[in-house]
Amino acid sequence: MATSKRKSKETSATRPLVIVESPNKVKTISKILGEDFVVRASVGHFADIPATKKGVEIENDFALSYALTKKGVDVIDGLRKDLANASELILATDADREGEMIAYLLDFFLKPTIPVSRIEFRSITKKEVLAALDNRRQINMELVEAARARRALDHLVGFQVSPVLWSKVRQNLSAGRVQSPALRLIVEREMDRIKFVEVEYCGVDARLEMTGEVTAGLRTINTVPVATSKDIDEAGVVAAPAELLLVPAAQELVARLSGAPLTVADSKNSKYTRKPYWPYTTSTLLQDVLSRLHLNSNAASSILNQLYEKGLISYPRTDSAQLAPWTTEAAREQVIAMFGLNAVPETAPRFPSKKRSAQEAHEAIRPSDFGKRKPAGLTAQQLAVYELIWRRTVASQMLPASGTTVTVTFTASAEKNDYVFTAAGTTITEPGFRRLYSAVDDDEPTPLATFTVGDTVQVRELVINEHITKPPARFTESSLIKALEAEEIGRPSTYVPIISSLRNEYVWSKQGDQALIPTVSAVAVCNFLNSEFKNLMNYKFTRQMEDRLDAVVEGADTYLNVVRNFYEVGDATWCSLKATIDAALDTYKPEDHPVKHIGLHPETGESIDLRAGKSFAVRTKQQKSAKKGRGARSSGSPYFKYAGRNFSVPDAMEFGDITLDFALALINTPRVENRVIGEFNGEQVEVRTGPYGPYIARGKVNVSLPKELDPATVTMEEVLPLMQFPRSLGTDVDGEEVLVKLGQYGPHVSKAGENRSVGSLEIAQSITLAEALELLSRPKKRRGKR
């Protein structure tokens, strides 16, 4: 009998073709299936509906015509060749709605004449993949219909509502099912911060006279609770029965109580238990990585992908925290090896998603091999992320942390007033999962000394702590992802792109800070959408959509009915999108809706209103991505009008800072006219003021005026040093000229298209050829985020 190996090669023309989504899965699955199968990848979606209003043919029963994407043409070409030699086609795309759509589109574009079947597996193990092969089915058309409905609905929202923004707010803006509620979260939080009323309050701590540091905090005065931040709301109102303690009263109190001992009135024990954290999903992992490693979400997400490509972790885009049985077992074995048999619970905990929209097509994010504790060849950041994943997954199989929390109550009396202080501490008897993992915001439990009821303790010192209530924190990339996931808005593969997309027009951050600050445009768009598109801005919108799609999957509803109801007819869930759009176009008068009424001019009484930029200035997408574009046009910035003049306000300005004082200062700043200050190399040199401040224009070269120079008085002599650029440093041994230039990204050296930043103008002025060549020989820095 011929060896099976040779046989399979000879008959390769009849091997089944298995198609998955991720190219990174191909190798693993090939290894499992052996040479009897050919495994290929679709590389995600390879076809889409056109990105125009015609993407959904409303007049034609909302038909969708999918066409191959640029990348998809090559993918399908390759797959066709593989198909020509295949005995059958097995569609093994992800086990979720989009995966079913991709399977359907593969079938649609490949038009196979051989048998076709669909299989699914949630983790790539021999057992599961082989079991899947024995469990063939046909493409589930209900799932496909639901996916089409999702696609159509998103397209309709994006491509019908965005143009309304162009006509009512300003050009170049966008709206979408996911991005618009995300924007609302950020803008609403900003408004909460602006409205926030700060309140000063005090606390009093008694440091007890005993060995070891014990501090008891004042809780009540004559049974009236002393207000803490949690008793004070955003409007500065204190919730009864708590009352504010202010500095003078606190000082009086301290004077009165000074020297008085505290009596131990009560000591209560309660059980302390903390369950292990669930294994990571994309959302929880991104949150943890962002808050621990201080990366932006793009960087974090690419590290996850790198670990995945190296085969060190399971698939990084998942909404499931579930572990496959063998993973659970491997994690438990790891725990037992490290901490003994008693460190694992009798039955392994399970982590089924509580979210209706969860598709759970993959496992939780976990190490591929628990034996790999510190894989070699990783960067410090990659290792740190791997380590987190390893710890969290293994810890998920450990015992809860448990112990006892003691709360001791002390009393003191002075001048007919009764004062109650409390102190609390926790003694851990079983550290459990905490031996491997604790969250960033977990408090470290500390034990409290033992007190006997009836004893008295001397007070070493009474300390007054002054506080001011803090406004709610702005969203960070991390907390935004958390909020989106909580509202079930967006999918694991889109959390990071959504943030990038918001950063395009709607949010910005200060250097070195993670807080997301909305632009003025963001507020304008949010105000408009809140007023005219309440449904879309409802945080429940996506959940409502998912319910409707579920009905399609169950066969209780159809694509046409869902999409038509959404767009044209309206029903119990939705009012017609078309009617809403028409109403907005018809009745919304932008002039009646300033972004903000700044105030009245104190002398003239004239109203000063902030308005979004106008439509005449448009920056094309090509220009945004710094490709060759058409003429230099920029996005209109917000402005206010006063006394017939327009005053622009930077779009990236904190909304709360756009006050009447700010406006008056702008109005009173003398205007600097453009001014020719001299000539250089036969070209006129002019000082101008642009949207980014004053600059020097010479021919086609623009250079920002350094801050220390005043545009009103600056002389040719002062700007002469700026005129020396671009400057030749000479030629390298290979004959290439080396230049120093002032460019869009600052001063840099340049040789044959290679560029390196030189950091400062001073260095640019003094740099030598040798230094420039040294810089150019260094590896390129990765392009950093702003």
Next chain:
DNA sequence: CAGTGAGCGAGCTTCCGCTTGACTT
């Protein structure tokens, strides 16, 4: 990147969800 929005008007912008690479200074 480069304006102090008069008027005219053509032409442009835009979604979410799957995947990887390629990546300015």
